[in-house]
Every structure is written in C-alpha cells, then in structure tokens.
Amino acid sequence: MAGPAFSNPISIKDIAKAAGVSHSTVSRALADSPLVASETKQRIQRIAREMGYTPSAIARGLVTKRTATVGLVVTTIADPFIAEVAQGIEETALDNGYNVILCNCSAEPEREVACARALREKRVDAIIVTSSRVGSLYVPLLEELGVPIVLINNQHEGDYVYSVRTDNLTGGRLAGEYLLSLGHRYVAYIAGPPGAHSSKERLEGCRVALREHGLDIPDDWVAPGDGRTGGGQAGVDFLLRRSPQPTAIFCYNDMTAIGALQAIKRAGLRVPDDFSLVGYDDIAFAAFVDPPLTTIAQDKYTLGQRAMDLALELLNGQEEAGDIVLTPYLVERASCAPTSPGVSQG
Template identity: 40%
Template sequence: MTIRDVARRAGVGVATVSRVLNGTGYVKAETRERVLAAAAELGYVPSQLARGLVRRLSGTVGLVVPDITNPFFPLITRGVEDAASEAGYTVFLCNTDNDPVLEAQDVRKLREHRVDGIIFVGTTERRELVDQLLADDIPVVVMDRQLEHADVDTVTVDNVAGAQAACRHLIELGHRRIAHAAGHQSTRTGQDRCQGYRMALEEADIPYDPACVTWGDFTFESGFRVGQVLLGLSPRPTAVFAGNDLIALGVIRAAEEAGLSVPDDLSVVGFDNIQMAALVRPGLTTVRQPAREMGRLAMTMLLERIRGEFSGPGRRHVYPPELIVRGTTRRREPLG
C-alpha cells in the first residue's frame, strides 16, 4: 500500500495526500477528511522513520529549457542564476530540444543528482512528470506556460494581451490585411498569441481569414518558411504579427528576398524583445516580456518551497506585456 493508492482512492494528487498526512500546508477541510478516510479504508500507515528524517539539501536545482539557442531562454537562465547564486545554489541546465523523451531523461538525471527543485521553462505539459516529482518532495515551478496544477507555481506573461497590443498597433497604423506567422500550434504560448491576434481583429471588425495564419515553430528558419507562404498570398498582407522575435526576423528575411522593403512594403511585429531586436536595422517592433526578472522570480518562488517558507496552493504570477515600437512598423498609406 502506497501514498499513490490513497491519492487514487481520495481522488486527489499525491502532494495533497502528503500535506494531509504530514500536517503541512493548506488543504480544504473537506479534502482533508476525504484523504484521511481513504487512508483509513486502505489501512495505510505512513512510515514514521521516513517522516522523521531531515531532508538533506544538495544546494542544486534543475532548469529545463526547450531550446537554448533561442535568445529568450538565456535571459531567463540569467535571472534564475542571479537568484540562485545569491542563495548559494548551483543550477544544472538541461536543454530538451522540444523533445518530450529528452525532457523525461533530463528529469531522471536531475533526480539522480538529488536536486532540491526543478524549474521548467516552456516545456511540454506533462502532469504525470510533475506529479512524480511532487510525490518525491521535489518542488516545481513552471515558466512561460500555464500548467493547471493545484500544487505548482507558475510565472508567465499575458500572451493574449501582448498579441492584442501588437495587432492593435498595426490596426492603428491603418493595416487591415494582417497575417500571423505563428509558433508551435501544440503549445499554450502559440495558441494564446494566436487568440490575441484574432481578438484584435474582431475588435476592429476585420474579418478573420484562416489563410492568413500559418503555424510553424519558434525559430528563424520557421519564420523564413512561413514568411514565404504568407507573402505569396493574394492579396498580399501589408503587415505580419510574428509569434516571437526569431520568427519575425525570418519573415523580414523572406520579405527582403522577395524584393519587399520593411517597413515601406510590409510592417512586422515580434514578441519577446530579445537583444537582437534592438540591434538589427531597422529595429524590430516587438512585445517585451521581462525574461530576466521572470527567471529571478521563478527561482525565488522555488527557494521558498525548498526552505519551507511557503507550502500553500500553487501561485500564479502573470506579468503585463509592453509594446516596444521601433522601425519595422509604419503607417499604411491609403491607396489612391
């Protein structure tokens, strides 16, 4: 008989059962009674020896990112390491290449190294992986993606609002044929930014054209391919909202190869505000999310869990986006 059996009988997560049996953290009275009843029915008695052992901290945490070549993720990593270093912690960095199999392997290695906690950045939504970690008393924080889990803290930016701000900017400049070079369709981030795009069009009474949305991934190469598709439409879009800055830069390259000038012939807006966005010419209009600050906060929240300073339900911190207007957008002159 294990804690998982009790969780299954009570219809709750293993972390909830652990909090009830250990008398730590917040649990609703009704849920507490259900867990205790399930434990009694199954005859489950937790090991007093295991409960009495003092947890040995390793002074290490894991940071799991999907693509370290994307300039956005090193900014987050810097913020995590800032807070970790101040607390005397070492960060083990794992790159999954957006591969769930590699992600599972990395988590297994981190557990073998007995890390005190793990931060997942923009990774796949695998509840079973998180549940296993929580069952082993390894706290988890998720960044750049919402995870509907009662025991996990999340740090994100409002992707819907950011996409709306980007598209409203284009609409205010007179654009009505606006395309969306989207990221991964399977990710919450990609879906939310597409939703914000569609909401901005609806607010302006601009009909939604499915042909103006092309999905890919969050890379420069994908932006180039998607840009070629979108610029081949008839009528051609006068503006493109890209799922991130790398996609936007790929779209700009596709426009250049098609003999189009940005922003004279095509306005482009990205998302993230990576360092390169301010260095290219013209500078990339984009939506800023405070990556380094987000990384620092995620590490701070994880440390609070590790040290037992906070043991309540999962916290949600959503940063407001900020539109940064540079040189890749301009007013659309009326025809004639």
C-alpha cells in the same frame, strides 16, 4: 608521460590533527558555533585556510538533507530568450547560496521528463522547467520526484500548481491594437512550433483586438512556423502566395520575425514600406536588425528571477505560492509604418 598528480582533499580529521583538537571541535569551529571559544575558533579556521580546506557539499548534504542545487531544464541553450531567463535564475540562485545544473531537452516531451528525473537523481532541491511541453502532466510527478517543480511559460494546455508566465493574450492584443493604430486592416500571423500553447494565445489576443473593429486574421493568413528563423522565412513565402496579401505580419517570436525580415528582403520587398512587422520577446538581437524590430517584450530576467524565488519559497514551506503572471509591453522601433485604411497588397 605521467599524468598530473592529484592530492587527496584536506579533511576535518587532518585539521583536527594539525590543531590538536577533536573532530567535533573542528566541525563546530568551521560552522562558527558559539560553543567553541573565540580564540580556538579563529585558530582552527586559520589552520583550515592555510591547509586549503574546502567544505564537502556531499557531507553537508547528508546533514541538511539538501544539496543547495537547483535543476534547470531548457528547450535549447541556443535560444537567446532562454539565455536571459537562465541568467535571472542563476543570479538569484547564487544570491541565495544555490548553484544551478543545466539540462537540455531539445523541446521533446519524453526527454523533458527524463531530464527532470535525471536531475532528481543528482539530488537537486528543486527543478525549474522553461517552455514545458509536458505542463500539467508534472502533477503526478510531484509526488514521485519529491521536490518542487516550477514551470516558466508552460507550453502544455491545462492548469499547473506552480508556474511563472507572461500573459500571452495581452501580448497578442497589444500587437493587434498597435497595428490597428497604424491603420492596418490586413494582418497575418506566423505561428510558433506546432502545439505551442503560447502561439495559440498570442494569435487569439491579436484576433480579439481586430474583432473589436470588425476585422480578423483569416485562417489562410496563419502561416505555420517553428519559432526559428527558418520558420519565419517559410512563413513569408507562404503569405506571399496569398491574394490579397496582408500589409502587416505579427510573428510568434523575434527569431521568427528576423527570418521573416530576411525573406521579405529576398523577395525584393521592404520593411516597413511593403510590410509592417511585429515580433515577440524583445531578445537582444531585435534592436540590431535592419530595420530595428518592433516587438512585444517579455521581462525575461524577471521570469527567471521570479521562478527561482518561487522555488525558494516552496523549499521554505510557503505553499501559498502559485501561478505568477507577468504583463508584456510594446517596444516600438522601426519595422512598422502607417498604412491607409482599406489598402491591401497583391
């Protein structure tokens, strides 16, 4: 069976022939140039619409030296946190006449750099990277790729010129102070992916709050994790083997906390009766688990919005733009409860 027939796209040459004018006149009319008489301009534009003319982004790019596209490198499109950040990027891009090309790097540093290079080969005007595992190593790549690169929540230690991030130390501190206000003195932590800078900062922030009251999170109460539900489940199994056991668990992110909640229930224990539980991110799922999860919220949409705004500023030559830091906040739900001072489990 024959496949569908595709007609050639309508060109400026076709419109010029139909309108009985030169190619340059059509180009000016479609660009709304004042050099073309109003009546002629309207007639050419009407003919273009009737013929189904679509402007060529490639041709426009040859003239402007830009493609009005931005590349977005994400760790995984399955992460609900990333989805809300990407929404902020895409809506801001569209509002400014840009489109977004998505690339998934699976949280692998080598693949992340390969994605950035591949996007540049697509002639994107700027690149935004979420949760970068490369971070400051992009500095030498800036000259090589020749476009602005903006990082969101950089996971690689070191300074970077253009970034948007949430203050993880403050977020960890908020979690610690909240648990202290409920009387918890025995707090554990389920970590994020190995080497994740944000995980270290969130733990340190919580520890700072506890140390101000003569307390701490012992190293053997820091359970390894991976930022996913499986890591949260394994983290609880790890902590249940500790003696004494903590009364509260602070988790690297909400996906970790949701896994931890499942493991606590599986062990025949209850949240918040036996363990208070605090997540991080405030993804949409956090409000719908049982019990609803208390968490430290990041403004995910604003992270994406500000990153896209920063990319646009750099494209417009506003080089003063740099490191943008957003403040997290506590969202109190039902996964935490008061405990008596001095009480531990096990």
